[in-house]
Each structure stands twice: as structure tokens, then as C-alpha cells.
Amino acid sequence: MKKWSCPELPDSYRRGNTCYTLKNKNLTKQPKFTLVTSITDVIIRQVSKNQYSDALELLSEFLAKDSTNYPVWLVVCGSAALQTHGIIRRATKDVDIFAERNEVTSEFGAAYPLSPVVQKAIKSVAAILKLPENWLNASTSFFQLPLGEYPAYFWSDLKDEKYGSHVKVSYLSPRGLITLKTLAALQRDAARDTLDLIALAPTETNMQEALDWCLSTTVDRSAAAPQIATLLTRLNHGNLTQRYQA
């Protein structure tokens, strides 16, 4: 089977309906359901918005400490972006980096792997704030499609925020987040993705463009049809169901 090497991933990671476990820096396929063996398996430290703002400010100070370090410009998706747009309030497990931007040209590029300097600074921040070691990670960037395959609207209406002199973050727009959450809802069937989508309150147009893109890339129409129908019904866009029948 195919194995990926991904040193900064958490110990287990799900892709689609399959759970992968990190063993000797290789991802190996695991049964979907495993027994929880200890209490530490179910305790996940969460990061609130204030906390990750502090953490990003501190990351910036760490990078600024050495005058040879360049500032970083990150594109962030996931719960952190949802929080920044005021869409959800729940704490997040980590901050997902979707891409990196060039400080001079503003061009987008793959974020994975993060530079060793940034990785070291992330660990130092985690140590003092008692955050998970991967509180800021580019795992999403490792698993995602090539950036060129994302629709053009992904790269517009980004919300930029600056944290100190050395960290700038572009948060994906609600429109981009709707697309990513739709893809996630169809691929991993996690309740929080649907809840996030409900919170994002997508319009019919938003859902159409999101579903059209998902079906044009990685989602199989016939296999996903029942899930799409359920999702659209939950989002009060049941009238679109017919359009996405197998």
C-alpha cells in the first residue's frame, strides 16, 4: 500500500473514510474504529482564539529574535478561520495552514513542509503556553490537492491579520471555507463539519459552486449522492438535491 512520510502529522490522521496511523514516520492504514485505551486518548487540549492570537504573536517574536529570519505569511483554513470570521466560538484543536504566501510577490505556494526555523519556534511557543506541539501545522497542506486546482475565489476576499513583525495570516474567506467544509463533510462524515457548514449559512449559489467543484475533483458522484442529499436537506437547500442525483 502507499505510504506517506509526514513527520509533523499528529499520531493519527484520517483521510476520507480511512484512518492512518503514524508509525516510524510512515502512515499506515488502520481499522476505522479503534478502542480508546487510556484517558489521554480522549483528552485533547483545545486552543481558544485569544490563546492562538497570543501564540501567533509569540511565534512572531521568536522569528524576529534572529535578524536572519524572514517574516512568514500563512494562509489559514479550518476552525481558526471560522473563529476569525466570527462564525463559530468553540475552541480549536489546532490552527491549520492551508498555504504560504510570498512576502514580496504575495503569490501562493505549498506550506508543507514548514521551514525548520518555523517548526522550532512553533515548538517553543507550545512549550511555554502548554499547547499541543502541533498547534500550528501544515498537515492540511500535505494532504490537499495542488493549489492550482482550487477555484479562483479561494484566493480572493481573504482576511489579513498581522501578528507582530514576523507573522502575517490570511484567513480563507467564508466562501472558500464553505467549499472546504463541504468537501470534508462528504469525505469524512464528521458531525462537526456539518455543524460548521450550518454555521456558515451557505446560500444556494455557494453550495452549488462548492458541490460542483467537489464533484469535479475528488468526490465520486454516485457514491456521494446520498450524503449530498442529506447535507443539502440539513442546510435547507433540499431543492438542489435533484441536481446531484447519481
Place this chain on the structure above:
Amino acid sequence: METSLKDTKRRLVEQMLDFLWRQWSAIGLAGHAEIEDHWVIDPEALLLVSSEFARHDARLFGEILDWLDTNGNLINLKRVFNIRKQYPIGNPLVMKAIAMKLCKNSTFIKWKTVSDKSLHTATHGDAQQPLDGLIDLFPKLPFTADALPTCDEDFRATGIYSPRAELRGMSQPPSPHAATNLIFKMRALFGCNSRAEIMAWLLTHRSGHPAQIARDIHYFSKSIQSTLNEMATSGLIIANRSNREKHFRITPSDWPAFYGNHHQAGNPPKWQPWPEIFTTIQLYYQTLNQQGLDSSSELFQAAMLKETMDAFPYTKNYLTTESTSGTDYLQTLLNDFQSLLAELTPG
């Protein structure tokens, strides 16, 4: 935060100088120690830590040189090197300059062995080499071009600027009557070798395993084991075998004269892990001294201090920061060091 890092640094230096004056005075430096401490002074650890902190007091530094000029042979250089192998304590450049000065006197020829290699500077990455010009021995007395004719040539040869100082010749040998000077008393009897520390250790602990003794007195375990076996043939040190381990012990009533005037066998002076304590304080001081840290955020200050402390696990023995995070870590750490320094400078 209640006090700035600048104040913390200033107070730390003041307390350390107070402590060093007391320790050196207790072992014969011209001065006076009003309070007799109830611990055993470790001469090598004291010299090493002084090579960094005494730079803040030119008078103290001058008096230490004077003490070494009288008592230089009472320093066990093998122990200096063993301690340095394990702990990044002291200032190697200053140690080299001191050694260069001392070995001009043929009595102190052994000081020629002090070098970057013997001080393990490569291990700790603390070989401070002046790129151009000279490093100031005393930060408060910076080098100026017109000071060149009055600078100390031995220090200058190692890349340090220090005004020439005349030794006053006022230092005395360590008093054998003070409990703090137990190691010196043992060295006077047994010589400047591991037997002196072994005896001092046994007198303060009564019994122990060779590996534990070796760890505490900074020698190699095997050599201590064999020396203890030899010493046991005197009949005054008793070897006991429990399970697979061989323990060595003394009977305190055999050694009343060794405990000094004021200290009964039941209340021996305390053996302190000085190299560990001094290194912890020096690491703290060096981190506080990092350029720009004063003006950084408290969170960053906390993170930098934590990074340093975490890199040296033994620092945890003096800290209660385990469950703290963020700026709480900083406050707890500052309080911990305040308490530690207060313990070193009672009264």
C-alpha cells in the same frame, strides 16, 4: 509584572556578590564573614562561578587573585575539569587568564593544564573568543585606548582587558576550624586528591554507594570504588555488602576532631550540590542578560527562560514551575530564584 527584568538582574548580581564575598572570606580571603554558613564550601565550583560573577566587582576579583596567589595549590584542577565536563559553569576565558597569571609562578605550574580542551569549551560551546579588540573583564570598567599602558599583560594575552592590579598579599590559608572548610581540612590531611572529597562526603553523609559518592564529588565511579576499597583497609571505613551493592560507611564517633569546634557529629555541615546550583543561577543570569530581552513581551521572556531551563533538566530541582504556563511561568520562576538566592544569602 511587579519588577522589571533589569531590577531582577541587578538584584541577582548584588546577591551573588554578597554570597561570593562570604564564601571566599570564609576560606581566607581578606575580608570578614559575619555569618558562618552551615554547609561545605566546594572550592572548585566556587572558583568557576566566581570567574563569571566576580567580574561585577573588581575588588572581589582582585582579592580572589590574591587568594589564589597564596592558596592556588589547594585548588584541585582535575575536579575543575570534571565539573566543567558536566556543567557549563563559569567563564572559560577568564579561567584561562587566571591560569596564565598563576603559572608564571613555578609553584603553580599545574595551572598550565587549563585550556579550552580541559575546560570542555567545545562541549558547551562557550569558548568566548574576542573577534577583534579585547573583552572587558569588568563590564563597569570598559576598555579605552588610553588604558592600554595600564592593562594587565597576562589577561591581555588571552584577549581580556583588565586594569593591572597589585596583589595585596593579605589572603590567609583556609581556617581548619570552620565547618564550611571541611574539604580544605581534608586536603591538608589527605592531599589534593579524591580521598579528601571522599572523606568530606562520608563525614557529611555517613554512608553511601561508590557511584553516588563519585557523582556528588565529581570523579569517575570506578576510580572512587577502587580508592574506597583501599581506604577500607584502614579499618576506619567500613564496607558493607547489601544485595549486589557495596556500601561504605564511617562511624561518626571515630572522627570527632574532623567535625570542627562547633559542629557535633550529629549535626554535620550540609553537602550542597554546588556545581548544579551555580550552573542553574548562571544559566538564569545569562538568559536575563540576552540582548533585547528587557524590551520583549513577558510571554517571550517566559518562553526564553523556559527554553534555557528545559535544556538543563537538573534546574528543575530548584524550580516549582512544572504546572505553570505563559506569564505565570515567568512570575513563578522569578520567585523561585528569589527564594534560592535568599537561602544563599541569609540575613
